[in-house]
Amino acid sequence: MRILxxxxxxxxxxxxxxxPAQWLVFPTPxxxxxxxxxxxxxxxxxxxxxxxxxxxxxWVTQGGYTGNIAKDLKPGEVSFQPWAETLYKHRVDxxxxxxxQAYCVLSGVPREHVVPYPFKILNSNGMIVILYEALHxxxxxxxxxxxxxKDPNPTWMGYSTGHWDGETLVVExxxxxxxxxxxxxxxxxxxxxxxxxxxxxxxxxxxxxxxTIDDPKAYTKPWTVKLELRFTDTELIEYVCSENEKDLSxxxxx
Numbered sequence: 001m002r003i004l005x006x007x008x009x010x011x012x013x014x015x016x017x018x019x020p021a022q023w024l025v026f027p028t029p030x031x032x033x034x035x036x037x038x039x040x041x042x043x044x045x046x047x048x049x050x051x052x053x054x055x056x057x058x059w060v061t062q063g064g065y066t067g068n069i070a071k072d073l074k075p076g077e078v079s080f081q082p083w084a085e086t087l088y089k090h091r092v093d094x095x096x097x098x099x100x101q102a103y104c105v106l107s108g109v110p111r112e113h114v115v116p117y118p119f120k121i122l123n124s125n126g127m128i129v130i131l132y133e134a135l136h137x138x139x140x141x142x143x144x145x146x147x148x149x150k151d152p153n154p155t156w157m158g159y160s161t162g163h164w165d166g167e168t169l170v171v172e173x174x175x176x177x178x179x180x181x182x183x184x185x186x187x188x189x190x191x192x193x194x195x196x197x198x199x200x201x202x203x204x205x206x207x208x209x210x211x212t213i214d215d216p217k218a219y220t221k222p223w224t225v226k227l228e229l230r231f232t233d234t235e236l237i238e239y240v241c242s243e244n245e246k247d248l249s250x251x252x253x254x
Contacts, residue, residue, distance in 0.1 A: 030046070031204075031233060032204055038233075039204070039205060039231060039233050040204060041203065041205025041230070042204065043203060043204035044204060045202065048123060053167050053200075053201045055123075055169060055199055055207065056121050056122055056123050057120070057121060058118050058119070058120045058232050058233075058234055058235065059118060059119055059121065059230065059232065060116060060117075060118045060229065060232050061113055061114055061116065061230075062227070062228045062230050063228060065114035065227065066114055066115050066116060066183065066184050067183060067184045067185050068183055068185050068187075069111075069114050069225055070183075070187065070225060072225065073223065073225065077223050078187070078219065078223050079219055079220040079221050081217065081218055084218040087186070087188055088186055088187060088188060091181075091186025096184055096186060099181055100181070101181070104135070104242050106135055106137050106156035107132075107134060107135055107137070108156035108158070108177070108180050109195060109197075110182055110195060110197070110211045110213070111181060111183055113209065113211070115134050117132070117133040117134040117239070118133050118234065118236060119132040119236075120235075120236055126142065126143055126144045127140050127141055127142050127143055127144070128140075128143060129141070133239050135241055136238070136239045136240070136241075137157065139160060140160065141160040141162040142161050142162070143161075143162050143163070148161055148172060148174050152174070152175035153175075154175055154176060154177045154178065154191055155175060155176070155177065156176070156177055156180070158174055158175045158176045159175040160173040165198075167200060168199065168200045169198070169199040169200075170196065170197070171195075171197040171198075171199070172195075172196055173194070173196075174193070174195070176189055176190070176193050178191045182213065188218045189218065190217040191217070192215050192217035193213065193218070194215070195213060195214075196214070197210070206228060206229065206231070207228070207229035208226065208229075209226070209227045209228070209229055210225075210226050210227075211224065211226075211227065212224045213225075
C-alpha cells in the first residue's frame with residue numbers, strides 16, 4: 001500500500017511516480033492485447049450498449065502538469081485579475097506552504113487531473129463516476145439532463161452535469177469552494193469558476209481532455225489547456241493522507 005502525505009515544499013514527495021497496484025496477476029477484462037500480453041493502446045475505442053463512446057477504465061494524465069497546469073500556454077493566455085496574480089506569486093514564493101492539501105483537504109478539479117495518480121472512470125445508471133486515487137476522492141457527473149444548481153453549497157469537486165456532443169463527452173461544473181488550487185503552484189480558482197471538460201476517447205488507450213477555466217473573479221478571460229490521458233492496466237490502491245504523516249514539520253516555504 002502506498003502511504004503518503006502531501007509535501008508541497010517538494011513535489012517529489014507527494015507526486016512521485018505511481019507504484020504498482022494490487023491484482024497484478026489478474027488481467028483487466030475486456031482489454032485488447034498485443035502478442036506479448038500488453039494492452040493494445042491503439043485498438044479501436046469501445047462503445048457502450050447504446051452506441052456512445054465508453055470512457056471507462058483506469059487513466060493517468062501524461063506530460064507533467066502537476067506544478068503548472070498552464071505550462072504549455074503562451075504568455076498572456078492566462079490573464080490574471082490583479083489580486084489573483086498577487087496571490088499566485090505569493091503561493092509560488094512561499095513554495096505552497098498554505099496549500100490546503102498539506103492538511104488533507106481535497107484537491108478539487110481540475111487539479112485531480114494533473115497529478116500523476118490514476119483515476120477510474122465508471123459508467124453508472126444515469127451518471128458517470130470518477131474515482132480518484134489521490135486523496136481517495138470521487139465525482140458524480142449527472143447525465144440525466146438536469147441543470148447545474150443555481151445557489152449550491154460550495155464543494156471542492158463542484159457539481160457536474162454531462163452531455164454528448166457527437167463522440168465527445170462535455171462536462172460542465174460549477175459550485176466550487178473559494179480557495180481552490182488548480183495545480184501545485186497555486187493558480188487560484190474561486191466560487192465564480194465554471195469548468196468545462198471535453199473528453200474524447202480517440203482509441204482504446206488514449207483520451208484527449210480539453211479543460212476550459214472560466215473564472216471572471218480570478219482571470220480577465222477564459223483559458224484552455226489540453227491534456228492526454230493514457231489507459232493503465234492496473235487498479236486503484238488505497239491513499240491515506242494523514243497516515244504516517246511526517247511532512248508538515250519539514251515544510252520549508254516562507
